[in-house]
Amino acid sequence: MCETSARMDGKVVIITGGSTGMGYEAAKVIAKKGAKVIIASRNEAKLIKARNRIEQITGNKNVSYKLLDLASLDSVRSFANDTLNMEERVDVLINNAGAVGLPDKLTADGLNLTMQVNYFGAFLLTYLLLPLLKSSAPSRIINTSASSMYIGHIDFDHWNDVEYYTSVEVLANSKLAMTLFTAELDERFRNSDITANTIDPFLVRDTNVLNNLPSLTKNISQLFLNVVGQPKEDVGKQIAILAADPSLETVSGKHFKFCQKWINHWLVSDRKLTKELWDQSKIAVKLSSDEDWEAYDY
Template structure:
């Protein structure tokens, strides 16, 4: 009898938690158009990126889908064109694991468009190996942080010239587990995959607040977000057994890709955040962050170090 009561109580608590999660999923309710606007979104061929690109294309924007895989990228663009009925959606190859590819991509963008209104740094990777890129950095650190840093830095002139414009950085609540020590930036092989990923997401948070400081008065806003726990390939690649078990247990609580894209879309289009910058969002609302993600000195130091590492100065 006691066991039955306990099981019923646990079931009730799970039901209450599930209901709470469903009711608190943020949804972008703004339906305005983006005709005449140019959007760049990385990782647009799958998951959150695909749903975001599709939504912004449906609003009439010229969308540049920046993807590493040519075949998958072109296929996604064809799907988006068909679903959105907007033929102004374009594939451009971009490999964030290659600084040369990023520079080539930016040159291509500048030759194609004269403005960029919205830059969405969406692409991310969770890898179980500590492989290094051609530039000498751990692939998880370069794709999740250094690559987007270089891409954003190189596109800043266009974003400034197109103001009011927006930069949206997809981070993760896992930033809380990141390491803020920059001394061994180039020697992170001692870190496990989880720490590399969470540190890269923490660096994304710090990049956001430092860039916000630099952009004061420019009418270019920059914000970051946690999309929620979304059923994507990143979750499938996690190799820490206990985390995988927990994630599998709560699978029914996950957001689908459309739900996971809502905060990104909100930050890209909503007039509610036209003047909001340097903030961290979750479920289309400003969320609290830990002190290390608000460390202005660390953010400035990280920016200076990052500029040297990607060799833009």
């Protein structure tokens, strides 16, 4: 659906959810372009298999993996600290990982599981890596959203409640939060050569995103995806073009779908809301004084 001939030699790219599905496909395209690629997920066996396959297909031996469980803020912190200690630069951060149909429960961190996997984990990871992204600029942040964001709702008094939202509502809320976070990133780092954009992959065939759904719902949904969904390979290319194409180096605060700028959520221009989301998210993930670089660097 879209291609770019741009090379990424010397670039370092992190892709969460990079062991399977569209994240894996994006990693494969980006590795072909010569970048150092770090794929991240919580399943080491899948990560090793994906890394080996990417190396075999692309001939790029500079592909590595790191364990990352977004349902654990300790895991996110460990991943970020390891990256800060091991990598001299990060040029592109792709927050691709996400899930639907998760149990309606709190994590060990006291956050709604779907909200943490789809938003809070990515928020914390991005926040902790921002100093390195800034020193590596020009750099790019690509956040995966979804059309469900248009029906999302942010209520800071209840955004982590359980038995309060339906599974569709909490998914929509998490995707809206990711979109508003991206808008705030764009606002805060507009003069720092860091761009932040969202991508809606629409519906994607041949991924494991439906694995958490009940069997009947999963089977019906899979039939629907097989008819109208995009091949995961095409979505991988769409993500890769946002990471690589020179024409997008200064494009920020935009929403993309099918390799085109798409209609963003109307609330992205509500600066009061996006700022409050930023501040409330810092509280939710319990940033320590050592982690809160804004206190002395912003």
